[in-house]
Amino acid sequence: MEAELDELVQALRCLPGVGAKSARRMALHLLERDREGARRLSRAVDEAVARIGHCSVCRTLTSAETCSRCADPERDSRVVCVVESPGDVLAIESATDFGGRFHVLLGRLSPLDGIGPEELGLDRLEARLQAEGVEELILATNTSVEGEVTAHYLAEMAARHGIRTTRIAQGIPSGGELEYIDAGTLAHALSGRREY
Incomplete structure (x- = not known):
């Protein structure tokens, strides 16, 4: 060749x-x-x-110093949704009417891979929690082991600041048939059930 x-x-x-x-x-x-x-x-x-670089506030991809979401005064700065990647921001934006702010970790905690709080810039998130009047932190990390560890760490961080923490619902996809759902997803969905 x-x-x-x-x-x-x-x-x-x-x-x-x-x-x-x-x-x-x-x-x-x-x-x-x-x-x-x-x-x-x-x-x-x-x-x-x-x-294209990273937004100085939320760390998503943007060609400006601050992305359009962070610069939008109509977005609710009291609610911050934490995600692992800029792709997660796009997925949430395209599928929902979420009107709060985002914080992009650019990864997830993984001690075996040498990725700790410093590598994810969690000090920047903590500064936002202190300075921006955040009332709710939505944890939208993936359901992998590392994603769950990251969510737990973030929940503890939010608790130190007296901030309400919620986790996105996980489980059976809309239209999914139970017999075809993997055991882990089914167990997680059953244990995370809510009032109907």
């Missing part, structure tokens, strides 16, 4: 879920069938890398 083609294939492999065959197929498609698309992709990646 030509060195330039090999370099393009290796570059495409940095994307999540893209293995060697998929990367090769993408590279060949761009070179054989869509060279203008390849140029557009190249320009878009260059622009995004050069201009």
Whole structure:
């Protein structure tokens, strides 16, 4: 394989879920069938890398110093939803009418991987809890072991400041059939049941 083609294939492999065959197929498609698309992709990646950084308040991705959510005076600053990634912000925004603020951890606690409170910038979250009049902290971390440990740590932090802590509901997806749900999800849903 030509060195330039090999370099393009290796570059495409940095994307999540893209293995060697998929990367090769993408590279060949761009070179054989869509060279203008390849140029557009190249320009878009260059622009995004050069201009997009993290919001100085919530740490989501933005091209401004402060993202549009944090700059919006209509959003309720008394309610902060903590998520693991900017993708989680987009998922919540597209699926709900949540009108509060966000705080993006950019990961989750994982002592085995060397990720502690410092690496997640939890001092910044604690400063927000002290300074912004937060009344409710919504924990929207993933349900992995690390996500649950992170949620527990954050709940303890909020409790020290007398802030109400809630956890997003988890369990059976809408339209899901019980016989096809994994045991962990089913057990979690049953133990987290609420009044009907």
